[in-house]
Amino acid sequence: MGQIPNRQIFTQKFLQVPLRPYFQIVNCVKSGDMVLFNKIMTMYGEMFKKDKNCAMILRLRHTVLKFGLKKLNISYSKISLADIKAKLNLESIEETEQIVSKAIRDGVISAVINHDGGFMQSKEVSDIYATNDP
Numbered sequence: 001m002g003q004i005p006n007r008q009i010f011t012q013k014f015l016q017v018p019l020r021p022y023f024q025i026v027n028c029v030k031s032g033d034m035v036l037f038n039k040i041m042t043m044y045g046e047m048f049k050k051d052k053n054c055a056m057i058l059r060l061r062h063t064v065l066k067f068g069l070k071k072l073n074i075s076y077s078k079i080s081l082a083d084i085k086a087k088l089n090l091e092s093i094e095e096t097e098q099i100v101s102k103a104i105r106d107g108v109i110s111a112v113i114n115h116d117g118g119f120m121q122s123k124e125v126s127d128i129y130a131t132n133d134p
Contacts, residue, residue: 021047029060032068034089037061065099066108073109073122080119093118 021044028036041048041057048054068088072079085096100120103109110123 022053025057025060029064029067032064032066032071032088034061034064034068037064038089066103069100069103069109073111073120076122078119078121081113082118084120 021040024040024044025037028040037060045054048057065088069084072084072087081093081096081100084090084100085093088096088099090096090099097113097115100109100111100113104111104113111120112123113120
């Protein structure tokens with residue numbers, strides 16, 4: 001379902017070694033780092049297949065992208081799609097635009113895409129407490 005387990009599960013002494021790859025995946029998802037995700041998949045892909053969890057781990061790719069986009073949306077008020085592509089380690093500008101569009105449509109981020117300029121512009125977060133209205 002794209003949800004990740006609580007990290008406390010991995011701190012139990014007898015589970016630390018056998019679940020280390022899964023712990024690394026959980027940390028990677030939280031950080032939104034696609035480069036690290038791909039590296040972990042390369043290192044432990046065979047183990048995930050042997051455990052019959054590879055398909056589940058691959059579905060987490062979308063969650064990694066969501067977390068990465070959230071971080072970029074918070075960090076930049078305006079960022080080019082080419083920069084998003086580079087930071088998230090995506091294949092093409094078209095794929096980047098599709099992923100950003102879906103994240104906007106799903107309410108993951110609050111932004112708009114300027115197709116002519118080729119950038120994503122974050123919407124201003126208004127402070128609901130900064131009004132004189134009751």
